[in-house]
Amino acid sequence: MISFEGLRFDLLPEETVLEGIERHGGSLPAFCRQGVCQTCLVKARRGAVPAAAQKGLKDGQRGQSLFLACLCRPTQDLEVERLGSSEAFDARVERVEYLNEHVLRVYVSAPPGMSYRAGQFIQLVREDGLMRPYSIASLPGGSIELHVALLPGGVMSQWLRGAAGADVAVRGPFGECFYVPEEPERPLCLAGTGTGLSPLLGVVRAALAAGHRGPIRLYHGSPRHEGLYLWRELLELARTTPQLELTGSVLEPGEAEVPRPGASAASAQRARLRVGPIDDAVLSEGRSVEQDRVYLCGALDVVRKLQKKLYLAGVPLARIHADPFVAPGARA
Amino acid sequence: MANESLYERIGGEAAVDAAVDVFYRKVLSDERIAHHFEDVEMDVQREKQKAFLTFAFGGPSRYAGSSMRQAHARLKLSERDFDAVMEHLGATLQALNVPAPLIQEAAGIALSVKNDVLNR
Numbered sequence: 299m300i301s302f303e304g305l306r307f308d309l310l311p312e313e314t315v316l317e318g319i320e321r322h323g324g325s326l327p328a329f330c331r332q333g334v335c336q337t338c339l340v341k342a343r344r345g346a347v348p349a350a351a352q353k354g355l356k357d358g359q360r361g362q363s364l365f366l367a368c369l370c371r372p373t374q375d376l377e378v379e380r381l382g383s384s385e386a387f388d389a390r391v392e393r394v395e396y397l398n399e400h401v402l403r404v405y406v407s408a409p410p411g412m413s414y415r416a417g418q419f420i421q422l423v424r425e426d427g428l429m430r431p432y433s434i435a436s437l438p439g440g441s442i443e444l445h446v447a448l449l450p451g452g453v454m455s456q457w458l459r460g461a462a463g464a465d466v467a468v469r470g471p472f473g474e475c476f477y478v479p480e481e482p483e484r485p486l487c488l489a490g491t492g493t494g495l496s497p498l499l500g501v502v503r504a505a506l507a508a509g510h511r512g513p514i515r516l517y518h519g520s521p522r523h524e525g526l527y528l529w530r531e532l533l534e535l536a537r538t539t540p541q542l543e544l545t546g547s548v549l550e551p552g553e554a555e556v557p558r559p560g561a562s563a564a565s566a567q568r569a570r571l572r573v574g575p576i577d578d579a580v581l582s583e584g585r586s587v588e589q590d591r592v593y594l595c596g597a598l599d600v601v602r603k604l605q606k607k608l609y610l611a612g613v614p615l616a617r618i619h620a621d622p623f624v625a626p627g628a629r630a
Numbered sequence: 631m632a633n634e635s636l637y638e639r640i641g642g643e644a645a646v647d648a649a650v651d652v653f654y655r656k657v658l659s660d661e662r663i664a665h666h667f668e669d670v671e672m673d674v675q676r677e678k679q680k681a682f683l684t685f686a687f688g689g690p691s692r693y694a695g696s697s698m699r700q701a702h703a704r705l706k707l708s709e710r711d712f713d714a715v716m717e718h719l720g721a722t723l724q725a726l727n728v729p730a731p732l733i734q735e736a737a738g739i740a741l742s743v744k745n746d747v748l749n750r
Binding site for chain 2: 353354602605606609610614615620
Protein backbone atom coordinates (compact mmCIF):
# COMPACT_ATOMS: atom_id res chain seq x y z
CA MET A 299 0.00 0.00 0.00
CA ILE A 300 1.34 3.40 -1.02
CA SER A 301 0.11 6.58 0.61
CA PHE A 302 0.74 9.99 -0.87
CA GLU A 303 -1.16 13.22 -0.18
CA GLY A 304 -4.45 11.56 0.63
CA LEU A 305 -4.13 8.83 -2.01
CA ARG A 306 -3.89 5.22 -0.88
CA PHE A 307 -3.32 2.52 -3.44
CA ASP A 308 -1.51 -0.68 -4.32
CA LEU A 309 1.02 -0.74 -7.12
CA LEU A 310 0.64 -3.01 -10.11
CA PRO A 311 3.43 -5.51 -10.72
CA GLU A 312 6.50 -3.69 -12.09
CA GLU A 313 4.87 -0.30 -11.53
CA THR A 314 6.95 2.49 -10.00
CA VAL A 315 5.76 4.79 -7.23
CA LEU A 316 5.73 7.65 -9.76
CA GLU A 317 3.55 5.70 -12.19
CA GLY A 318 1.23 4.64 -9.39
CA ILE A 319 0.77 8.20 -8.20
CA GLU A 320 0.00 9.34 -11.73
CA ARG A 321 -2.38 6.46 -12.36
CA HIS A 322 -4.37 7.59 -9.34
CA GLY A 323 -4.59 11.18 -10.43
CA GLY A 324 -1.80 12.52 -8.27
CA SER A 325 1.13 14.43 -9.68
CA LEU A 326 4.79 14.77 -8.94
CA PRO A 327 7.34 16.80 -10.87
CA ALA A 328 9.20 14.32 -13.07
CA PHE A 329 11.34 14.68 -16.11
CA CYS A 330 13.67 11.94 -17.33
CA ARG A 331 11.92 9.01 -15.65
CA GLN A 332 15.12 7.02 -15.61
CA GLY A 333 16.77 8.13 -12.41
CA VAL A 334 19.14 10.68 -13.90
CA CYS A 335 17.63 14.14 -13.40
CA GLN A 336 16.40 13.55 -9.82
CA THR A 337 13.42 15.80 -10.40
CA CYS A 338 11.07 13.27 -8.75
CA LEU A 339 13.08 13.10 -5.53
CA VAL A 340 10.71 12.42 -2.62
CA LYS A 341 10.90 11.27 0.98
CA ALA A 342 9.70 8.08 2.63
CA ARG A 343 8.02 9.13 5.85
CA ARG A 344 7.44 5.50 6.76
CA GLY A 345 8.50 2.20 5.24
CA ALA A 346 11.63 0.72 3.69
CA VAL A 347 13.01 2.16 0.47
CA PRO A 348 14.65 -0.31 -1.95
CA ALA A 349 18.32 0.52 -2.55
CA ALA A 350 17.68 0.68 -6.31
CA ALA A 351 15.47 3.73 -5.75
CA GLN A 352 18.38 5.63 -4.18
CA LYS A 353 20.70 5.22 -7.12
CA GLY A 354 23.07 8.16 -7.44
CA LEU A 355 21.93 9.89 -4.24
CA LYS A 356 24.36 11.25 -1.68
CA ASP A 357 24.80 9.41 1.60
CA GLY A 358 23.11 12.29 3.39
CA GLN A 359 20.07 12.02 1.16
CA ARG A 360 19.91 8.26 1.66
CA GLY A 361 20.10 8.84 5.37
CA GLN A 362 17.01 11.06 5.18
CA SER A 363 15.13 8.27 3.36
CA LEU A 364 14.97 10.31 0.17
CA PHE A 365 14.45 8.34 -3.02
CA LEU A 366 13.57 8.66 -6.69
CA ALA A 367 9.91 7.91 -7.34
CA CYS A 368 10.63 6.90 -10.94
CA LEU A 369 12.92 4.07 -9.85
CA CYS A 370 11.02 2.91 -6.79
CA ARG A 371 9.28 -0.47 -6.85
CA PRO A 372 8.81 -1.07 -3.14
CA THR A 373 8.13 -4.46 -1.64
CA GLN A 374 6.53 -3.05 1.50
CA ASP A 375 4.10 -0.32 2.46
CA LEU A 376 5.45 3.15 1.87
CA GLU A 377 4.27 6.55 3.00
CA VAL A 378 5.58 9.07 0.48
CA GLU A 379 6.04 12.74 1.15
CA ARG A 380 6.75 15.57 -1.26
CA LEU A 381 9.95 17.43 -0.43
CA GLY A 382 9.51 20.70 1.38
CA SER A 383 12.93 21.79 0.19
CA SER A 384 11.78 22.29 -3.38
CA GLU A 385 10.64 25.74 -2.35
CA ALA A 386 9.29 27.81 -5.22
CA PHE A 387 10.33 31.44 -5.61
CA ASP A 388 8.44 34.04 -7.62
CA ALA A 389 10.41 35.35 -10.58
CA ARG A 390 9.92 37.00 -13.94
CA VAL A 391 11.34 36.41 -17.39
CA GLU A 392 13.13 39.69 -18.00
CA ARG A 393 14.62 39.30 -21.43
CA VAL A 394 14.95 36.71 -24.18
CA GLU A 395 17.47 36.81 -27.01
CA TYR A 396 18.56 34.44 -29.74
CA LEU A 397 22.16 33.22 -29.50
CA ASN A 398 21.61 31.39 -32.76
CA GLU A 399 18.70 29.80 -34.56
CA HIS A 400 18.39 27.03 -32.01
CA VAL A 401 19.48 28.53 -28.70
CA LEU A 402 17.88 31.23 -26.57
CA ARG A 403 19.53 33.23 -23.84
CA VAL A 404 16.89 33.80 -21.20
CA TYR A 405 17.32 36.20 -18.30
CA VAL A 406 15.17 35.54 -15.26
CA SER A 407 14.98 37.87 -12.26
CA ALA A 408 16.91 36.47 -9.33
CA PRO A 409 14.46 35.90 -6.47
CA PRO A 410 15.60 37.62 -3.29
CA GLY A 411 16.20 34.93 -0.72
CA MET A 412 17.29 32.26 -3.17
CA SER A 413 21.01 31.63 -2.90
CA TYR A 414 22.69 29.71 -5.68
CA ARG A 415 26.04 29.21 -7.35
CA ALA A 416 26.83 29.62 -11.02
CA GLY A 417 26.65 26.21 -12.73
CA GLN A 418 23.87 24.79 -10.56
CA PHE A 419 20.48 24.24 -12.12
CA ILE A 420 16.98 25.41 -11.35
CA GLN A 421 13.55 24.21 -12.30
CA LEU A 422 11.73 26.90 -14.24
CA VAL A 423 7.99 26.64 -13.61
CA ARG A 424 5.38 28.16 -15.89
CA GLU A 425 2.11 29.42 -14.40
CA ASP A 426 0.27 26.25 -15.45
CA GLY A 427 2.84 24.11 -13.63
CA LEU A 428 4.92 23.05 -16.63
CA MET A 429 8.47 22.69 -15.36
CA ARG A 430 11.90 22.20 -16.96
CA PRO A 431 15.44 22.18 -15.57
CA TYR A 432 17.95 24.77 -16.82
CA SER A 433 21.51 25.46 -15.72
CA ILE A 434 22.72 28.83 -14.51
CA ALA A 435 25.43 30.52 -16.59
CA SER A 436 25.61 33.70 -14.52
CA LEU A 437 27.11 34.72 -11.21
CA PRO A 438 24.85 35.48 -8.26
CA GLY A 439 24.12 39.18 -7.88
CA GLY A 440 22.42 39.89 -11.18
CA SER A 441 19.74 38.26 -13.28
CA ILE A 442 19.85 34.52 -13.78
CA GLU A 443 21.15 33.69 -17.26
CA LEU A 444 19.97 30.44 -18.83
CA HIS A 445 20.77 28.97 -22.24
CA VAL A 446 17.74 27.21 -23.65
CA ALA A 447 17.90 24.80 -26.57
CA LEU A 448 14.91 25.29 -28.85
CA LEU A 449 13.62 21.78 -29.31
CA PRO A 450 11.12 20.98 -32.04
CA GLY A 451 7.87 20.47 -30.17
CA GLY A 452 9.55 21.50 -26.91
CA VAL A 453 6.64 23.02 -25.01
CA MET A 454 8.69 25.11 -22.60
CA SER A 455 11.44 26.20 -24.98
CA GLN A 456 8.99 27.26 -27.70
CA TRP A 457 6.94 29.19 -25.16
CA LEU A 458 10.05 30.95 -23.83
CA ARG A 459 10.67 32.57 -27.23
CA GLY A 460 7.89 35.05 -26.48
CA ALA A 461 7.92 34.90 -22.71
CA ALA A 462 9.64 38.22 -21.91
CA GLY A 463 7.68 39.82 -19.09
CA ALA A 464 5.95 36.61 -18.01
CA ASP A 465 5.65 35.62 -14.36
CA VAL A 466 7.24 32.28 -13.55
CA ALA A 467 8.40 30.38 -10.51
CA VAL A 468 11.87 29.08 -9.85
CA ARG A 469 12.68 26.01 -7.75
CA GLY A 470 16.11 25.14 -6.60
CA PRO A 471 18.98 25.45 -6.88
CA PHE A 472 20.06 21.87 -7.48
CA GLY A 473 23.23 20.01 -8.39
CA GLU A 474 26.90 20.11 -7.57
CA CYS A 475 28.25 21.59 -10.76
CA PHE A 476 29.93 24.68 -9.31
CA TYR A 477 33.35 26.15 -8.73
CA VAL A 478 35.30 24.98 -5.68
CA PRO A 479 37.17 28.04 -4.39
CA GLU A 480 39.46 26.11 -2.05
CA GLU A 481 41.86 25.11 -4.84
CA PRO A 482 42.86 28.25 -6.75
CA GLU A 483 45.86 26.55 -8.39
CA ARG A 484 44.20 23.38 -9.62
CA PRO A 485 43.78 23.01 -13.40
CA LEU A 486 40.15 23.06 -14.47
CA CYS A 487 38.89 21.04 -17.40
CA LEU A 488 35.35 21.83 -18.58
CA ALA A 489 33.69 20.00 -21.44
CA GLY A 490 30.15 20.19 -22.69
CA THR A 491 27.95 19.72 -25.71
CA GLY A 492 25.17 22.03 -26.83
CA THR A 493 23.63 24.07 -24.02
CA GLY A 494 25.78 22.07 -21.62
CA LEU A 495 27.96 25.11 -22.12
CA SER A 496 25.64 27.11 -19.88
CA PRO A 497 26.75 25.67 -16.51
CA LEU A 498 30.36 25.44 -17.70
CA LEU A 499 30.38 29.14 -18.49
CA GLY A 500 28.95 29.66 -15.01
CA VAL A 501 31.83 27.74 -13.47
CA VAL A 502 34.41 29.62 -15.57
CA ARG A 503 32.90 32.96 -14.56
CA ALA A 504 32.89 31.94 -10.90
CA ALA A 505 36.50 30.77 -11.13
CA LEU A 506 37.66 34.02 -12.70
CA ALA A 507 35.65 36.10 -10.23
CA ALA A 508 37.28 34.18 -7.37
CA GLY A 509 40.76 34.85 -8.75
CA HIS A 510 41.47 31.30 -9.87
CA ARG A 511 45.16 31.02 -10.81
CA GLY A 512 45.40 27.58 -12.39
CA PRO A 513 44.87 26.93 -16.09
CA ILE A 514 41.29 26.61 -17.36
CA ARG A 515 40.53 24.49 -20.43
CA LEU A 516 37.07 24.88 -21.91
CA TYR A 517 35.73 22.54 -24.61
CA HIS A 518 32.46 23.20 -26.40
CA GLY A 519 31.19 20.44 -28.65
CA SER A 520 28.52 20.39 -31.31
CA PRO A 521 27.84 18.35 -34.44
CA ARG A 522 28.62 21.41 -36.59
CA HIS A 523 30.18 24.85 -36.32
CA GLU A 524 26.75 26.46 -36.34
CA GLY A 525 26.07 24.79 -33.01
CA LEU A 526 28.93 26.59 -31.26
CA TYR A 527 26.39 29.22 -30.37
CA LEU A 528 28.62 31.33 -28.12
CA TRP A 529 31.88 30.98 -30.04
CA ARG A 530 32.46 34.70 -30.66
CA GLU A 531 31.89 35.55 -27.02
CA LEU A 532 34.15 32.72 -25.91
CA LEU A 533 36.90 33.84 -28.29
CA GLU A 534 36.69 37.29 -26.80
CA LEU A 535 36.85 35.84 -23.31
CA ALA A 536 39.92 33.78 -24.27
CA ARG A 537 41.54 36.87 -25.77
CA THR A 538 41.29 38.76 -22.50
CA THR A 539 41.93 35.80 -20.19
CA PRO A 540 45.46 34.43 -20.53
CA GLN A 541 44.82 31.34 -18.41
CA LEU A 542 41.84 30.23 -20.53
CA GLU A 543 42.36 27.75 -23.32
CA LEU A 544 39.38 27.32 -25.61
CA THR A 545 38.55 24.44 -27.93
CA GLY A 546 35.59 24.23 -30.26
CA SER A 547 34.94 20.62 -31.16
CA VAL A 548 32.77 19.73 -34.14
CA LEU A 549 32.06 16.41 -35.79
CA GLU A 550 32.04 17.92 -39.27
CA PRO A 551 32.83 21.42 -40.50
CA GLY A 552 29.70 23.46 -41.15
CA GLU A 553 29.02 26.07 -43.78
CA ALA A 554 28.55 29.03 -41.49
CA GLU A 555 31.28 31.61 -41.32
CA VAL A 556 32.96 31.00 -38.02
CA PRO A 557 35.67 33.34 -36.86
CA ARG A 558 38.85 31.32 -36.93
CA PRO A 559 40.92 31.49 -33.80
CA GLY A 560 43.94 32.36 -35.93
CA ALA A 561 42.22 35.51 -37.15
CA SER A 562 43.11 37.18 -33.89
CA ALA A 563 46.78 36.82 -33.26
CA ALA A 564 46.58 37.34 -29.52
CA SER A 565 44.32 34.36 -28.93
CA ALA A 566 45.69 32.10 -31.65
CA GLN A 567 47.70 30.14 -29.15
CA ARG A 568 44.83 29.56 -26.81
CA ALA A 569 41.81 28.97 -29.04
CA ARG A 570 41.30 26.33 -31.66
CA LEU A 571 38.64 24.58 -33.67
CA ARG A 572 38.97 20.86 -33.96
CA VAL A 573 37.10 18.28 -36.02
CA GLY A 574 36.37 15.06 -34.17
CA PRO A 575 34.59 13.77 -31.09
CA ILE A 576 34.88 15.98 -28.03
CA ASP A 577 36.36 13.18 -25.91
CA ASP A 578 39.26 12.97 -28.34
CA ALA A 579 39.75 16.71 -27.98
CA VAL A 580 39.76 16.58 -24.18
CA LEU A 581 42.25 13.72 -24.06
CA SER A 582 44.28 14.71 -27.09
CA GLU A 583 48.05 14.76 -27.31
CA GLY A 584 48.51 12.54 -24.31
CA ARG A 585 47.76 15.49 -22.12
CA SER A 586 48.04 14.81 -18.43
CA VAL A 587 44.69 15.29 -16.74
CA GLU A 588 45.28 13.55 -13.42
CA GLN A 589 45.43 16.75 -11.41
CA ASP A 590 42.39 18.37 -13.02
CA ARG A 591 39.05 19.17 -11.55
CA VAL A 592 36.60 18.24 -14.27
CA TYR A 593 33.13 19.51 -15.17
CA LEU A 594 31.09 17.64 -17.77
CA CYS A 595 27.69 18.77 -19.01
CA GLY A 596 25.38 18.06 -21.90
CA ALA A 597 24.34 14.93 -23.75
CA LEU A 598 24.15 11.89 -21.47
CA ASP A 599 26.17 9.54 -23.69
CA VAL A 600 28.96 12.09 -24.14
CA VAL A 601 29.09 12.89 -20.44
CA ARG A 602 29.27 9.19 -19.50
CA LYS A 603 31.94 8.47 -22.07
CA LEU A 604 34.08 11.39 -20.95
CA GLN A 605 33.61 10.53 -17.29
CA LYS A 606 34.84 7.01 -17.91
CA LYS A 607 37.79 8.08 -20.05
CA LEU A 608 38.91 10.72 -17.57
CA TYR A 609 38.58 8.32 -14.66
CA LEU A 610 40.67 5.76 -16.53
CA ALA A 611 43.17 8.53 -17.26
CA GLY A 612 43.64 8.96 -13.54
CA VAL A 613 41.14 11.60 -12.39
CA PRO A 614 39.43 10.54 -9.15
CA LEU A 615 35.65 10.30 -9.54
CA ALA A 616 35.25 12.71 -6.64
CA ARG A 617 36.85 15.42 -8.79
CA ILE A 618 34.58 14.84 -11.78
CA HIS A 619 31.34 16.84 -11.68
CA ALA A 620 29.07 15.19 -14.20
CA ASP A 621 25.80 16.92 -15.01
CA PRO A 622 24.15 15.08 -17.90
CA PHE A 623 21.18 16.65 -19.67
CA VAL A 624 18.37 14.28 -20.47
CA ALA A 625 15.27 14.68 -22.56
CA PRO A 626 11.88 14.29 -20.92
CA GLY A 627 11.01 10.62 -20.64
CA ALA A 628 7.85 9.21 -22.16
CA ARG A 629 5.01 8.65 -19.74
CA ALA A 630 4.06 5.03 -19.36
CA MET B 631 48.79 -12.11 15.69
CA ALA B 632 47.54 -15.45 14.49
CA ASN B 633 43.90 -14.79 15.33
CA GLU B 634 43.69 -11.49 13.48
CA SER B 635 41.12 -11.60 10.72
CA LEU B 636 42.12 -11.39 7.07
CA TYR B 637 40.56 -7.93 6.99
CA GLU B 638 42.86 -6.74 9.78
CA ARG B 639 45.95 -8.40 8.30
CA ILE B 640 45.30 -7.01 4.83
CA GLY B 641 44.95 -3.46 6.16
CA GLY B 642 41.22 -2.90 6.66
CA GLU B 643 39.39 0.08 5.24
CA ALA B 644 42.61 1.75 4.12
CA ALA B 645 43.40 -1.28 1.98
CA VAL B 646 39.95 -1.13 0.42
CA ASP B 647 40.41 2.56 -0.33
CA ALA B 648 43.80 1.91 -1.89
CA ALA B 649 42.48 -0.97 -3.96
CA VAL B 650 39.15 0.29 -5.20
CA ASP B 651 40.32 2.63 -7.96
CA VAL B 652 43.05 0.23 -9.11
CA PHE B 653 40.50 -2.54 -9.29
CA TYR B 654 37.63 -0.57 -10.84
CA ARG B 655 39.94 0.89 -13.52
CA LYS B 656 41.15 -2.59 -14.43
CA VAL B 657 37.58 -3.84 -14.71
CA LEU B 658 36.45 -0.86 -16.82
CA SER B 659 39.44 -1.23 -19.12
CA ASP B 660 38.79 -4.88 -19.79
CA GLU B 661 36.90 -5.18 -23.06
CA ARG B 662 35.75 -8.69 -22.18
CA ILE B 663 33.56 -7.40 -19.37
CA ALA B 664 33.36 -3.60 -19.70
CA HIS B 665 29.97 -3.78 -21.42
CA HIS B 666 28.41 -4.98 -18.16
CA PHE B 667 29.33 -1.65 -16.60
CA GLU B 668 27.88 0.67 -19.20
CA ASP B 669 24.81 2.74 -18.37
CA VAL B 670 25.61 2.57 -14.69
CA GLU B 671 26.33 5.59 -12.54
CA MET B 672 30.06 5.43 -11.90
CA ASP B 673 29.85 6.81 -8.35
CA VAL B 674 27.34 4.12 -7.46
CA GLN B 675 29.35 1.44 -9.21
CA ARG B 676 32.50 2.46 -7.38
CA GLU B 677 30.69 2.09 -4.05
CA LYS B 678 29.66 -1.41 -5.11
CA GLN B 679 33.26 -2.26 -5.93
CA LYS B 680 34.21 -1.08 -2.46
CA ALA B 681 31.55 -3.30 -0.93
CA PHE B 682 32.81 -6.23 -2.97
CA LEU B 683 36.43 -5.65 -1.97
CA THR B 684 35.43 -5.28 1.67
CA PHE B 685 33.66 -8.61 1.38
CA ALA B 686 36.58 -10.32 -0.38
CA PHE B 687 38.94 -8.98 2.27
CA GLY B 688 36.82 -10.66 4.92
CA GLY B 689 35.59 -7.34 6.27
CA PRO B 690 32.29 -6.13 7.64
CA SER B 691 30.04 -6.36 4.66
CA ARG B 692 26.36 -6.62 4.03
CA TYR B 693 27.07 -8.71 0.96
CA ALA B 694 25.13 -11.91 1.41
CA GLY B 695 24.72 -14.71 -1.08
CA SER B 696 21.09 -13.86 -1.73
CA SER B 697 21.77 -10.20 -2.46
CA MET B 698 24.70 -11.15 -4.72
CA ARG B 699 22.34 -13.42 -6.61
CA GLN B 700 19.70 -10.73 -6.93
CA ALA B 701 22.14 -8.03 -7.96
CA HIS B 702 23.71 -10.06 -10.76
CA ALA B 703 20.75 -12.09 -12.04
CA ARG B 704 19.76 -9.77 -14.87
CA LEU B 705 23.36 -9.55 -16.13
CA LYS B 706 23.44 -13.21 -17.19
CA LEU B 707 27.13 -13.51 -16.46
CA SER B 708 29.33 -16.31 -17.74
CA GLU B 709 32.09 -18.27 -16.10
CA ARG B 710 34.58 -16.23 -18.16
CA ASP B 711 33.13 -12.96 -16.86
CA PHE B 712 33.63 -14.21 -13.32
CA ASP B 713 37.17 -15.39 -14.05
CA ALA B 714 38.05 -12.01 -15.54
CA VAL B 715 36.97 -10.25 -12.35
CA MET B 716 38.94 -12.75 -10.25
CA GLU B 717 41.97 -12.03 -12.40
CA HIS B 718 41.63 -8.29 -11.74
CA LEU B 719 41.19 -8.90 -8.02
CA GLY B 720 44.46 -10.83 -7.96
CA ALA B 721 46.32 -8.32 -10.11
CA THR B 722 45.08 -5.44 -7.96
CA LEU B 723 46.34 -7.03 -4.77
CA GLN B 724 49.66 -7.87 -6.40
CA ALA B 725 50.01 -4.29 -7.55
CA LEU B 726 49.52 -3.22 -3.94
CA ASN B 727 52.17 -5.70 -2.76
CA VAL B 728 49.79 -7.81 -0.72
CA PRO B 729 51.55 -11.09 0.24
CA ALA B 730 50.52 -14.11 -1.82
CA PRO B 731 48.90 -16.09 1.02
CA LEU B 732 46.58 -13.19 1.78
CA ILE B 733 45.68 -12.86 -1.90
CA GLN B 734 44.75 -16.53 -1.90
CA GLU B 735 42.53 -16.06 1.13
CA ALA B 736 40.74 -13.14 -0.49
CA ALA B 737 40.31 -15.09 -3.72
CA GLY B 738 38.81 -17.95 -1.71
CA ILE B 739 36.22 -15.64 -0.17
CA ALA B 740 35.33 -14.18 -3.57
CA LEU B 741 35.03 -17.67 -5.03
CA SER B 742 32.54 -18.61 -2.33
CA VAL B 743 29.84 -16.51 -4.01
CA LYS B 744 30.56 -17.69 -7.54
CA ASN B 745 27.36 -19.73 -7.85
CA ASP B 746 25.30 -16.81 -6.59
CA VAL B 747 26.89 -14.37 -9.00
CA LEU B 748 26.41 -16.75 -11.93
CA ASN B 749 22.86 -17.45 -10.80
CA ARG B 750 23.13 -21.21 -10.70
